[in-house]
């Protein structure tokens with residue numbers, strides 16, 4: 022299939038269609054999601070807590086992100102591939118953000134970056150876009166600011182809905198090609214989507230955004246433990262893998278594996 026590009030995502034918004042986005046951090050998931058028609062793949066900084074074993078997204082570095090981005094970009098034939106700018110790699114100045122963003126496009130083959138932050142980062146978004154680095158903005162709950170925000174909390178409730186719209190408009194005016202909203206009331210997200218010309222993407226933002234994104238390990242039930250309210254689990258991959266590992270161990274102990282058909 023043809024490569025999904027920014028203008029296709031814009032067309033979806035203009036024509037009232039939806040698109041799907043999933044995280045991917047490696048070759049096979051990228052191949053599978055790409056072949057399934059997922060329009061956008063995200064190498065999220067959530068690799069920090071979904072791949073690298075950290076508690077939060079804060080510790081992951083650019084150097085840790087780059088190889089994952091390379092794997093996904095090489096494996097996706099049709100999807101539009103977006104990489105998260107990790108915590109500490111863009112906040113210092115627009116110049117720092119451009120240096121980081123250029124590294125991602127140049128060294129990995131991803132097509133765009135995603136960046137957390139509101140209107141305060143409009144100049145940074147503008148600098149990236151002028152440098153040729155497309156930007157998906159990320160507002161609402163921004164996990165890199167967990168400590169500043171006082172934990173995982175819904176953003177944009179009540180009067181704060183106005184600020185969400187102001188942030189989104191400022192980021193769109195700065196050149197963001199899309200605005201992602203995380204954990205905001207469905208009504209506020211719908212207002213933002215209506216206020217914007219560019220497509221929106223939601224995670225815990227209700228049904229009115231142009232796109233929807235999930236972390237793939239949540240989507241297929243690979244991750245154990247309690248899921249956030251906004252997750253829909255489409256499979257129980259953790260059980261499948263767990264059962265396979267137990268069956269393998271049992272076969273090894275019984276001498277049932279390897280059989281003659283596995284031996285030289």
Ligand code: KIV
Pocket residue numbers: 044063064065066067068105201203224234235236
């Ligand atoms: O890092 C991530 O996985 C994300 C999304 C789920 C929005 O930023």
Ligand code: NA
Pocket residue numbers: 065066067078105
């Ligand atoms: Na992220």
